[in-house]
Amino acid sequence: DIQMTQSPSSLSASVGDRVTISCRASQTITLYVNWYQQKPGKAPKLLLYAASSLQSGVPSRISGSGSGTEFTLTISSLQPEDFATYYCQQTYSTPWTFGQGTKVEIK
């Protein structure tokens, strides 16, 4: 199985900060990474697919990069609605696996 490891597990940031979340795959997965945002009590929401493609309706302050085994989600200027938990996911091969999540909290 492909393991997805996110870092950090949590972070504290202020509105307006630039935030970067990393995700490392245990083997090469080319561009087969998706990113999701989840708020408490809610279903996950797709933000990015294929490492860097922005899902329709997602603000452009959110971006993704990377290929192979190293991937990054960046929020260029953190907004109040961005405080949530973020998950990376690989769909290169089954079982599809998720990172453990990164909780973004208000500083």
Add this chain to the structure above:
Amino acid sequence: QVQVVESGGGLVKPGGSLRLSCVVSSFSFSDDYMTWIRQAPGKGLEWVAYISGNGRTIDYGDSVKGRFTISRDNAKKSLFLQMNSLRADDTGVYYCARVEYSPIYNMDVWGNGTTVTVSS
């Protein structure tokens, strides 16, 4: 407006069974792969199973293989998850989601989830 609505969750004893359902509206259900994903209380996301549009391609996560069965009824735009031999670690919220392929598999539409509790 695309909608996915799950139902069927509840409290069940260890070793028991439960059948989850998911009804989809507003997209070509029979063309789409569908998937179940679960989340244990306070934990991360775990992929459970997927099924192709015609139902011929199915795959499961290791922890549910042999105990859970995914199926669909395209005429009723419905997805199902039959869960047998339930264990305490099957407890959690179960989400139904559409699987889009553009250009990789991703889950672009999710339901609100249905809660399964396995406890004596």
